[in-house]
Amino acid sequence: MARRIQEINAGSMADIAFLLLIFFLVTTTMDVDSGIQRVLPPMPDPNQKDEGLEVNKRNLMLVFVNKADAVSVGGQIMDVTMIKDKVKEFILNPLDDPNLPAKKIEQIDLIGDYPVSEGVVSLQNDRGTSYNMYIMVQNELTRAFNEVRNEVSMQKFGRRFDELSDDQRTAVAKAVPLKISEAEPRNIGGV
Amino acid sequence: MREQELLVRFQLPQATEIQKLEKKSLTSYIYIGSPTRVLQAKFGDRPRIQLNDSFRSAQEIGQFIASERDLLNESDRPFMTVTLKADYMTRMGIITDVKQELRKANALKVIYGATKTMGYE
Numbered sequence: 001m002a003r004r005i006q007e008i009n010a011g012s013m014a015d016i017a018f019l020l021l022i023f024f025l026v027t028t029t030m031d032v033d034s035g036i037q038r039v040l041p042p043m044p045d046p047n048q049k050d051e052g053l054e055v056n057k058r059n060l061m062l063v064f065v066n067k068a069d070a071v072s073v074g075g076q077i078m079d080v081t082m083i084k085d086k087v088k089e090f091i092l093n094p095l096d097d098p099n100l101p102a103k104k105i106e107q108i109d110l111i112g113d114y115p116v117s118e119g120v121v122s123l124q125n126d127r128g129t130s131y132n133m134y135i136m137v138q139n140e141l142t143r144a145f146n147e148v149r150n151e152v153s154m155q156k157f158g159r160r161f162d163e164l165s166d167d168q169r170t171a172v173a174k175a176v177p178l179k180i181s182e183a184e185p186r187n188i189g190g191v
Numbered sequence: 192m193r194e195q196e197l198l199v200r201f202q203l204p205q206a207t208e209i210q211k212l213e214k215k216s217l218t219s220y221i222y223i224g225s226p227t228r229v230l231q232a233k234f235g236d237r238p239r240i241q242l243n244d245s246f247r248s249a250q251e252i253g254q255f256i257a258s259e260r261d262l263l264n265e266s267d268r269p270f271m272t273v274t275l276k277a278d279y280m281t282r283m284g285i286i287t288d289v290k291q292e293l294r295k296a297n298a299l300k301v302i303y304g305a306t307k308t309m310g311y312e
Contacts, residue, residue: 033211033215034209034210034212034302034304034306035203035206035209035210035212035274035302035305036209036302036305037210037300038301038302038303039300039301040293041299042294042299043295125283126283127282127283127287128283130281130283131278131283131286132280134286135204135205135303135305136206138303139206139207139208139305142208143207182290
């Protein structure tokens, strides 16, 4: 008579595996890194004469956040939720208002001639502004640019900006450049 | 996975238009917030800047960026990104100082760390 082969008792293995799974689930921290991307302006050369950034008044929109977290856009106090539409109007200048930014016709691959806005949004803040408010304003500015880019993408390619191919995306990005200045451009004509 | 121990506490601000980080290896982190509970007895509760694993002043950022840049390949250096992880209650003064130092150090690609939200309530 053949001897019965001894088997390892594996009944509790499932429990152990389960415990291990729970243990690692709890102890692992996944740092998801996400945020608002920006490119800071380079530091001006100290040897260079400060000539000031000559920006025509109509091409500049000053967004200022004071220490009480109140926002003024172009000297006009407004709610955070209103910034987006104001900035969109500023970038697009649909009626060719002489008080809103000028446009320059530029030849862009895949799109052809496109009137690129020369507007610059200048974001300034007080040292007492809260970071939360600053990010909220940055977010609204980004949203305005993203929406304009989406609209242009829909118009030219029939798809949303994030669904475009790389070449198309660079073209749209060129047509609607993300011009948000965090430096201190010379203030022409008072706030 | 977290690479360093946090000495500061922060809750990131919320935003809708966030982008995911493309390449983690090219990123350096600057944390800004008040020290953790345990460290508050020693360092107080004023917001502090954490570089690597210690509290630093804003003036030391230049050095920090230089050493971080040295760790990268020559070809990767232009793509170096700095992620700012700051508490949403922080005042902009300290952040402006950090930004100025980053500009001086020529580390211009910045990500303002934020968490995704669907909209403001």
